[in-house]
Amino acid sequence: xxxxxxxxxxxxxxxxxxxxxxxxxxxxxxxxxxxxxxxxxxxxxxxxxxxxxxxxxxxxxxxxxxxxxxxxxxxxxxxxxxxxxxxxxxxxxxxxxxxxxxxxxxxxxxxxxxxxxxxxxxxxxxxxxxxxxxxxxxxxxxxxxxxxxxxxxxxxxxxxxxxxxxxxxxxxxxxxxxxxxxxxxxxxxxxxxxxxxxxxxxxxxxxxxxxxxxxxxxxxxxxxxxxxxxxxxxxxxxxxxxxxxxxxxxxxxxxxxxxxxxxxxxxxxxxxxxxxxxxxxxxxxxxxxxxxxxxxxxxxxxxxxxxxxxxxxxxxxxxxxxxxxxxxxxxxxxxxxxxxxxxxxxxxxxxxxxxxxxxxxxxxxxxxxxxxxxxxxxxxxxxxxxxxxxxxxxxxxxxxxxxxxxxxxxxxxxxxxxxxxxxxxxxxxxxxxxxxxxxxxxxxxxxxxxxxxxxxxxxxxxxxxxxxx
Numbered sequence: 477x478x479x480x481x482x483x484x485x486x487x488x489x490x491x492x493x494x495x496x497x498x499x500x501x502x503x504x505x506x507x508x509x510x511x512x513x514x515x516x517x518x519x520x521x522x523x524x525x526x527x528x529x530x531x532x533x534x535x536x537x538x539x540x541x542x543x544x545x546x547x548x549x550x551x552x553x554x555x556x557x558x559x560x561x562x563x564x565x566x567x568x569x570x571x572x573x574x575x576x577x578x579x580x581x582x583x584x585x586x587x588x589x590x591x592x593x594x595x596x597x598x599x600x601x602x603x604x605x606x607x608x609x610x611x612x613x614x615x616x617x618x619x620x621x622x623x624x625x626x627x628x629x630x631x632x633x634x635x636x637x638x639x640x641x642x643x644x645x646x647x648x649x650x651x652x653x654x655x656x657x658x659x660x661x662x663x664x665x666x667x668x669x670x671x672x673x674x675x676x677x678x679x680x681x682x683x684x685x686x687x688x689x690x691x692x693x694x695x696x697x698x699x700x701x702x703x704x705x706x707x708x709x710x711x712x713x714x715x716x717x718x719x720x721x722x723x724x725x726x727x728x729x730x731x732x733x734x735x736x737x738x739x740x741x742x743x744x745x746x747x748x749x750x751x752x753x754x755x756x757x758x759x760x761x762x763x764x765x766x767x768x769x770x771x772x773x774x775x776x777x778x779x780x781x782x783x784x785x786x787x788x789x790x791x792x793x794x795x796x797x798x799x800x801x802x803x804x805x806x807x808x809x810x811x812x813x814x815x816x817x818x819x820x821x822x823x824x825x826x827x828x829x830x831x832x833x834x835x836x837x838x839x840x841x842x843x844x845x846x847x848x849x850x851x852x853x854x855x856x857x858x859x860x861x862x863x864x865x866x867x868x869x870x871x872x873x874x875x876x877x878x879x880x881x882x883x884x885x886x887x888x889x890x891x892x893x894x895x896x897x898x899x900x901x902x903x904x905x906x907x908x909x910x911x912x913x914x915x916x917x918x919x920x921x922x923x924x925x926x927x928x929x930x931x932x933x934x935x936x937x938x939x940x941x942x943x944x945x
Contacts, residue, residue, distance in 0.1 A: 478795050481639045483509060484542045484552040484576075485518035486568055488560025488601065489528035494594055499526040501557025501583060504626040509553075512635055517545045535564040539571035546574055551642035554616075555626065556582045559601035566608040577645050577936055578616040579638045580605060581631065584623035599623050615935050617641060640793040640928035645936045647792040650677050652741055656733065657685040657748025659779045665915045666780040669867040673781070676874055676937065680781060681740050685752055691732045692725075692757075702727050705734075712767050713824060713851060714831040722759050722848035729757070730764040737773065744774040746784045749821070754842040760835045760849040765821035769797050776800045777821060777917070786863045786876070786919035789933070794861070794923035797823035801893075802916055803909070807886065812902045816920065819850050820893025826922065827853035827893070836891045855895025857885045861925045862899075864909075864918050865939070876933060877914070879905065879944030880926045905944045912942075 485505055489498040502518065509516045519527040519541060524534045542549060552574065554565055569578060582598035589595065599622060609616050617638060624630045659666060670680050695702055705727035709715070715723060737745060745768065749761050765775035774791055776784035777800055787798035799822040805815035819837055824830050830853030839847045860883055865876035881899035888896055897920075899905060930943040 479643060480513060480515065481550050481642065482515040482517065482545075482548045484545070484549045484572075484574070485509070485516050486538060486552065486554045486565055487518070487526070487528040488554060488556040488558070488565055488605065489526065489530040490559045490561050490601070491530060493558035493597060495526060497557040497583075497594070497596060498528040501555055501626070502527050505553065505555045508626050508631065508635070512632070514639070515548070517541060517549055529564045529568060530561050531564060532567060535567035536571065538568045542568065542572035542574060546572070549574055549576060550646055551577045551579065551638060553579045553581065553638075554605065556580075556598040556601050556605065557596065559597040560605060562601065562604040562608045565605050566612055566614070569609065569614055570612055577638065577641045577932070578609070578614065579619070579634070580616055581619055581626065581634070582623045584625055617931055617935065637925075637928040637931075640925055641932040641936070643792045643795070644789055644929065644932035647788070648677060648937065650679070651743050651788070652679045652681060653781060653784055653788075654737055654740065654742040654745040655680055655682045655779055655781055656688060656745055657752065657779060660748055660750060663778050666778055666783065666917070668782045669869045672867040672869065672872060672874060673785075678785065681742065683736060685748060688729070688732055688736075689757060692728045695728045695731060697724050701731050705730050709763060709767070712770075713763060716831055716833065718832050718848045719845075725757060725759050726761075726764055726849055729759065729761060730767070733764065733768075742773075744776070744784050744788050746776040746779045746781045748779050749777050750838055751842055754838055754846045758846045760819070760838070760847050762819060762821035762835065762851050763832055763849040766823055766851045769799065769821070770823040770825060772797060774798050775821065777818065780915065780917050782866045783864070783915065783917045783919060786865045789865070789929060790861060790863050790919055790921035790923070790925065793925035793929050793932075794921050796921055796923055797825055798919050798921045799823055799826055800917050800919050803906070803918055807888075807896050812900060813884070813886070813896055813898050814902060815888065815890070815894060816855070816897050816918070817890070817892055817894040820852060822851060822855070822893040824851065826855050828856040829853055830893075850892070852892055854888075855883045855893070858883050858922050859924050860897070860920050861923050861929070862918050862920050863929055864914055865933070866914060873940055874937075875912070875940040877905070877908065877942040877944055878926045878929045878933075880924055900945070908942060908944070
């Protein structure tokens with residue numbers, strides 16, 4: 477379910493500019509927010525003149541209102557229907573101490589309305605407001621165009637992106653992830669620093685696969701929780717010729733992982749998906765991981781914890797499921813196309829159609845009967861946002877990249893979960909990935925949210941982010 481956003485609204489005003497513009501501006505922003513399905517916390521006309529903020533006294537009232545609603549407010553919108561009072565705007569934000577993203581919007585003047593009775597000067601006032609916030613060390617978000625009308629389609633897009641920024645920044649506060657099993661031995665590429673993540677407010681809980689198997693051993697095939705999960709699996713995906721005993725093992729694995737994640741309030745998991753599970757438990761966990769990701773509790777392969785973090789960031793931005801894939805193959809001679817692939821555990825919403833099969837890559841080494849549970853299919857043509865973050869342990873920072881592309885309908889006959897991805901200037905991106913030492917995994921999401929992600933991670937989180945274009 478989409479999160480209903482609540483914004484604290486500051487209506488800037490300045491006495492020697494037309495105050496009636498502040499009154500209309502307040503009505504406009506509240507109307508736009510209501511139409512967008514958002515709630516607002518804003519001074520009323522009983523609190524201050526037109527419910528705007530013009531003086532220090534107004535600012536204290538607004539800050540107190542915001543502080544009382546701190547548990548509700550996801551972000552702050554500063555709207556400037558006229559020049560506004562920059563000191564008062566800054567005072568509200570400093571005093572309320574909400575530590576949420578801030579959007580600065582300035583209403584444009586009309587060339588035919590430049591007399592003293594209706595000239596706004598918001599264009600100039602926005603620069604002053606930003607100057608004061610910068611002096612106070614407060615990060616803020618700007619609209620793409622310096623001035624943009626509250627009632628325009630352009631601001632509707634700005635509001636949607638800003639909501640994504642707020643969900644990311646707030647969603648990363650004290651988030652908790654789970655690592656199931658040790659890092660897959662062959663994959664040094666997914667090493668990461670728990671300490672750097674912890675410093676950013678991201679905690680990692682760990683559990684050994686032996687503990688998972690031990691808890692599974694205490695479950696009976698006839699337990700209601702197991703039977704209910706088995707029904708969920710069969711409803712989720714066409715299970716084809718996969719044997720029922722393997723499906724029961726999947727159900728038990730899902731029950732234990734779900735319970736562990738719920739008990740520890742985990743937002744997602746990263747799992748050692750090969751080869752211990754196949755050799756000693758007789759399934760691949762792909763279906764279970766696909767179901768978790770589809771249910772907005774993302775699950776990453778090969779204990780790729782920072783890959784999981786990228787999946788979660790994309791999910792926060794779009795409120796849609798994310799997948800983790802390999803940058804896997806070139807696509808013919810086209811420099812801007814490549815093949816993304818995994819075995820796979822992609823959420824089923826990525827596919828045109830999908831089904832459960834044996835995992836083709838591991839079948840020869842561990843036996844086909846031990847590889848039931850892979851979700852296979854072609855990713856449907858669609859716009860996509862891709863993202864990768866990682867801990868740079870030598871520099872002691874979190875870094876990453878984000879961009880947009882599209883999955884195409886180009887003909888391709890292969891196996892697993894796959895799609896042809898088109899990205900402008902792909903070769904430049906690949907050069908950057910290799911030179912910066914990023915992992916071969918990339919998170920993807922069916923959305924167009926690269927700008928919002930870059931803004932949230934770089935401006936508010938302080939991470940080093942490359943925005944590919």
